[in-house]
Amino acid sequence: MPDSHDTTNLFDARGAANPLDILKRVYGFSAFRGQQQSVVEHVVAGGDAVVLFPTGAGKSLCFQIPALCRKGVGIVVSPLIALMRDQVEALKQVGVRAAALNSSLTREEAVAIRRALSRGELDLLYVTPERAVTDGFAEMAADIDIALFAIDEAHCVSQWGHDFRPEYRGLDCLASRFPGVPRIALTATADPHTRDDIIERLALNGARVFTSSFDRPNIAYEIVERDQPRQQLLRFLSRFKDASGIVYCLSRAKVEETADWLNAQGIRALPYHAGMDRALRDAHQDAFLKEENLCLVATVAFGMGIDKPDVRYVAHLDLPGSVEAYYQETGRAGRDGLPSEVWMAYGMADVIQRRRMIDEGGSPEEIKRIERAKLNALLAICETAGCRRQAILAHFGEAHPGRCGHCDTCLKPVETWDGTEAAIKALAAVYRTGERFGTGHVVDVLIGTVNEKTERFGHVNMPVFGAGKELPARTWQSVFRQLLALGLISVDHAAFGALKLEPEARVVFRRERQLFFRKDRPASGKAARGQKSAGARQRSELAGSDLELFERLRSERLSIARDLDVPPYVVFPDTTLIALAKQRPRDFDDLLEIPGVGESKRERYGEAFLAVIDAFEDGG
Numbered sequence: 001m002p003d004s005h006d007t008t009n010l011f012d013a014r015g016a017a018n019p020l021d022i023l024k025r026v027y028g029f030s031a032f033r034g035q036q037q038s039v040v041e042h043v044v045a046g047g048d049a050v051v052l053f054p055t056g057a058g059k060s061l062c063f064q065i066p067a068l069c070r071k072g073v074g075i076v077v078s079p080l081i082a083l084m085r086d087q088v089e090a091l092k093q094v095g096v097r098a099a100a101l102n103s104s105l106t107r108e109e110a111v112a113i114r115r116a117l118s119r120g121e122l123d124l125l126y127v128t129p130e131r132a133v134t135d136g137f138a139e140m141a142a143d144i145d146i147a148l149f150a151i152d153e154a155h156c157v158s159q160w161g162h163d164f165r166p167e168y169r170g171l172d173c174l175a176s177r178f179p180g181v182p183r184i185a186l187t188a189t190a191d192p193h194t195r196d197d198i199i200e201r202l203a204l205n206g207a208r209v210f211t212s213s214f215d216r217p218n219i220a221y222e223i224v225e226r227d228q229p230r231q232q233l234l235r236f237l238s239r240f241k242d243a244s245g246i247v248y249c250l251s252r253a254k255v256e257e258t259a260d261w262l263n264a265q266g267i268r269a270l271p272y273h274a275g276m277d278r279a280l281r282d283a284h285q286d287a288f289l290k291e292e293n294l295c296l297v298a299t300v301a302f303g304m305g306i307d308k309p310d311v312r313y314v315a316h317l318d319l320p321g322s323v324e325a326y327y328q329e330t331g332r333a334g335r336d337g338l339p340s341e342v343w344m345a346y347g348m349a350d351v352i353q354r355r356r357m358i359d360e361g362g363s364p365e366e367i368k369r370i371e372r373a374k375l376n377a378l379l380a381i382c383e384t385a386g387c388r389r390q391a392i393l394a395h396f397g398e399a400h401p402g403r404c405g406h407c408d409t410c411l412k413p414v415e416t417w418d419g420t421e422a423a424i425k426a427l428a429a430v431y432r433t434g435e436r437f438g439t440g441h442v443v444d445v446l447i448g449t450v451n452e453k454t455e456r457f458g459h460v461n462m463p464v465f466g467a468g469k470e471l472p473a474r475t476w477q478s479v480f481r482q483l484l485a486l487g488l489i490s491v492d493h494a495a496f497g498a499l500k501l502e503p504e505a506r507v508v509f510r511r512e513r514q515l516f517f518r519k520d521r522p523a524s525g526k527a528a529r530g531q532k533s534a535g536a537r538q539r540s541e542l543a544g545s546d547l548e549l550f551e552r553l554r555s556e557r558l559s560i561a562r563d564l565d566v567p568p569y570v571v572f573p574d575t576t577l578i579a580l581a582k583q584r585p586r587d588f589d590d591l592l593e594i595p596g597v598g599e600s601k602r603e604r605y606g607e608a609f610l611a612v613i614d615a616f617e618d619g620g
Contacts, residue, residue: 063150072145095600245313319350322374419517
């Protein structure tokens, strides 16, 4: 099978191609989704755009199709070489002439790409931000027709964002160096402050902003209090016998330990973090992309822009640093729109560690203040008794009615209790012990634990000693987490994690504010009531012979992918296989009615998949 097709037979003369025609003939879809068409038409007409769509909403088509419609080559600025490689390969599979110019190429390969560029033989060229701002790139680009500039992962330009990349800051030069060339900035995650910063930093003040709902209705959310986290994780992973997923850990050591432990439990897992040998790290990423039933245990060094659509779960063993980080990391699940689940275990120690990382970091105080606020926002989502989806979307300025029926707090509503008196006791214990101690010691004081420390500091003789013995230590830990989320206390890392009272605590002391806390559930090995596994819900679309045919098509896809040394989803995503299993096309014309089958892929793979369907229908 050839690596790429000449696209000249797919389009009319350059600049006259029809977006809907390209969508159907190249990508195999009969209609745009959401605001895709509005974005495409705006950019084709030469307008600048800022696109804020969630993962899985089809951002790539918003610049790929305009690049094919307009005269010249589309230049795509992308932060990761591995991401470029995967996207270029996927484009070649649908017959688009794409290439990436980056430091991984040999001199001969780079020369060949530059030659193809000068001859007008490329539709899309991917480059890193570092290369895009160089004088050498500007000189090379001055001699060619440029259809557009697409700046992917645009949140990286903002210091307010969760994944700041300083090299993105120079991309504003594209406006002055290439006047009249439309620019489109795209991101899947940005709060209102970050969105404004993207527009300012990239000189896109005149751009039209396209924002769609950030809701991912196919994702089920679950957040649990940490209690024997490895066993909790194992129970969660037991829902995904034949699926791929990601487990995030904060430290490199924890990544290695968790991967080793999962393998010992019979779950094939590979580690991934920035401290690994580059070749091994790349090999593990390739394995994750190309294999279908693999767990990747990773730090946040993994994931940005990963296109694998069939990630069925994402688990967090540690608290991320912000709602944006949590949203982006969990957003790696279910890019294909099929049911997927995300799970997180957290505790007070997470909050203390994250705040220490902020306080001891080298950022200016203004940035630290923003980071603390973002961490507090995530903690509030963890501690909410209401719909988690509603709380997540509210952070992005989007209203949601709640009761989504697809998160743990909706599937099994959380009880609340009047915690005003408990809060007063907790705050009093912090105050009476001098605001010098961490959560563990203050809880010991409240429940009346006699030990070396409470005796040495004379706390056994205080009125607050044992004042909270009617509640177990686990409940007091929850009380302090929720007081932290409410901004009534803070953690002083300069004082070794001591709890401090905030000014807002006064109104609680004076009983001018009533507090209701969520009641933590007892530790349990059961999933939320009524919640099927993602695998079960995916398979629920298929039954009987359809499911059997799907598995045969899946096997054929894996065989083809291995021969080509590409991830299976590059051949066809699961959504296309499901449609093939249900509709069972009988000839080449029927194939073009299947979502995701364009002309190039029909020519490449149609015969093989039709043969599987024919054999199945004939009882073979």
